[in-house]
Amino acid sequence: MTVPLQEKLAKWFIWCAALLTVSFLVLIIGYIMVRGLGKLSVSFFLENPRKMGSAGGIFSPLLGTVYFTLLTMILAMPVGVGAAVYLSEFTHEGPLVRMIRFFTDALAGIPSIVIGLFGFSFFVVFLRPLTGGWSILSGSLTAFCMILPIIIRVTEETLHSIPRSYREGSQALGVSKWDTVMHVVLPSALPGIFTASLLGIGRVIGETAALLLTLGGSLLIPTSIFSPARTLSMHLYLVAMETGEFSVAFAAAAVLVLVILLLNLGGYYLVQRLFKRMAGAQ
Amino acid sequence: MLLLCALASILVVVLVGLFVFIQGYPLLTKTGFFSFLTGRDWLPGEGVFGILPMVAGTLAITLGALVIGVPLGVTTAIFLAEYAPGIIALWTRRAVELLAGIPSVVYGLFGMTVIVPLVRYIAVNWFGNLLAPEMKAGYGILTASLVLGIMILPTIVSVSEDALRAVPQAYKEGSYALGVHHWQTVYHNILPAARTGIMASVVLGMGRAIGETMAILMVAGNAAALPTSIFSPVRTLSGNIGLEMSYASGEHAQALFATGVVLFLVIMILNGIALLIARKGANDR
Numbered sequence: 001m002t003v004p005l006q007e008k009l010a011k012w013f014i015w016c017a018a019l020l021t022v023s024f025l026v027l028i029i030g031y032i033m034v035r036g037l038g039k040l041s042v043s044f045f046l047e048n049p050r051k052m053g054s055a056g057g058i059f060s061p062l063l064g065t066v067y068f069t070l071l072t073m074i075l076a077m078p079v080g081v082g083a084a085v086y087l088s089e090f091t092h093e094g095p096l097v098r099m100i101r102f103f104t105d106a107l108a109g110i111p112s113i114v115i116g117l118f119g120f121s122f123f124v125v126f127l128r129p130l131t132g133g134w135s136i137l138s139g140s141l142t143a144f145c146m147i148l149p150i151i152i153r154v155t156e157e158t159l160h161s162i163p164r165s166y167r168e169g170s171q172a173l174g175v176s177k178w179d180t181v182m183h184v185v186l187p188s189a190l191p192g193i194f195t196a197s198l199l200g201i202g203r204v205i206g207e208t209a210a211l212l213l214t215l216g217g218s219l220l221i222p223t224s225i226f227s228p229a230r231t232l233s234m235h236l237y238l239v240a241m242e243t244g245e246f247s248v249a250f251a252a253a254a255v256l257v258l259v260i261l262l263l264n265l266g267g268y269y270l271v272q273r274l275f276k277r278m279a280g281a282q
Numbered sequence: 283m284l285l286l287c288a289l290a291s292i293l294v295v296v297l298v299g300l301f302v303f304i305q306g307y308p309l310l311t312k313t314g315f316f317s318f319l320t321g322r323d324w325l326p327g328e329g330v331f332g333i334l335p336m337v338a339g340t341l342a343i344t345l346g347a348l349v350i351g352v353p354l355g356v357t358t359a360i361f362l363a364e365y366a367p368g369i370i371a372l373w374t375r376r377a378v379e380l381l382a383g384i385p386s387v388v389y390g391l392f393g394m395t396v397i398v399p400l401v402r403y404i405a406v407n408w409f410g411n412l413l414a415p416e417m418k419a420g421y422g423i424l425t426a427s428l429v430l431g432i433m434i435l436p437t438i439v440s441v442s443e444d445a446l447r448a449v450p451q452a453y454k455e456g457s458y459a460l461g462v463h464h465w466q467t468v469y470h471n472i473l474p475a476a477r478t479g480i481m482a483s484v485v486l487g488m489g490r491a492i493g494e495t496m497a498i499l500m501v502a503g504n505a506a507a508l509p510t511s512i513f514s515p516v517r518t519l520s521g522n523i524g525l526e527m528s529y530a531s532g533e534h535a536q537a538l539f540a541t542g543v544v545l546f547l548v549i550m551i552l553n554g555i556a557l558l559i560a561r562k563g564a565n566d567r
Binding site: 003004006007010011013014015017018020021022024025028029031032035078079080081082083085086087090099100102103104105106107109110111112113114115116117118120121122126145148149152202205206207208209212213233234236237240241246249250253256257260261263264268 | 355465
């Protein structure tokens, strides 16, 4: 085989592989949309599920998803951002920081079903008086453990990308370290922190395995953070596996995919605008 | 206060290990860790707990996923790092990110309704005479590997691309200066230089594959028996927990926690290997 032919073949092969990868995405999203979009209607969103979810709408799982996601983010954002600020602003590379990094990476690798087992034995059983057993709170605390690494990592990367001159300029004016972080560093890191939260939300919405063991899976409308609930992805799984009613499952999948698309594309757009606003203000 | 936040991830990992271990420990001492791992029978009703079928199932599916995901993922990474023009690279990268964002239950649903019938068709029409009836349902190793192979693509693509991009520009320029063509440069200079990073991506993809639960539950068939062909329905370690935890109690629940201990240990070892590979890569440069 001559060299130019070999080069051509390799190039052709590589383009095909990339095309195949992208086509999986298009195929999956396209298929889910084609089979799911038709069933979506206002009443599908506003009706409660009937007959274990095989009939009716998705109101209570939708509400459960919103409550659960909100609570998880309220728990995870302060801790994750706090950890990132500590790691990048208040300490130097050392054994402790290396250990924190190692454990954060390790946590990101632990399968969600194992975190679910932990959430079940710790939050659901051991802390039952505080969390109410299977409840939105137990589920959120479990999901908190899962998304902590993402939030820490993305926020830390953002903090590292902020020029040193910002911090030095502020401190040269006699501003304390804490106030520099609060009024100079964190505001300029806002787009990155926003991205971190969007990634966290995406992960939480898609999560199912750990929630099967901690959230309870109730179809009733949740009344407080101590009541059990189910999320849309749980609903999809339970409906598909227990009732075999694929039209509801596809509709739920279409809603999930739409939300993920919105988070990805809309989030990207918003971050761009935030960056521009910040650039304009400086 | 901030230090407390930073220590949270250490605390969580320790608590996870501790609680899962404490719950699984009684059963592990009763049956013995080794006989739990190599026991061929999983009969919760009779108090017999052996997870060899699940270990075999996990290995088979993970291997299958790697066979599908690694060549495709690494080639896509080469495309992104070396061949794609700017705007196409940008959109391909975002497509891969989106692939990572799709919930695993959606992959499972896609697998159940598209790949299962496809594999069923192949099993019935091409191998109909050879296979036992339970292998013709379409649920099994092959289906799960196909679904999982797609699911691990984002991990492999992004980590491999980073590795390829970290290769010093001088390697490439030196090669070009000698009149070597693009693909030859990639194949003989860049890929070998990036091999540790690519290996790390494979190990991380493996971790992802072993930990995945929902999509596998939906397409693997979940039979707790040793597989005999790639069409055999199998159960994975994570699937075992997800499937039975909702109704298990007593010793049965302990056995599921013990399964969790095995899974936890495997993932920790894989993470350690990935870290070692990454460190070795950093030293080589």
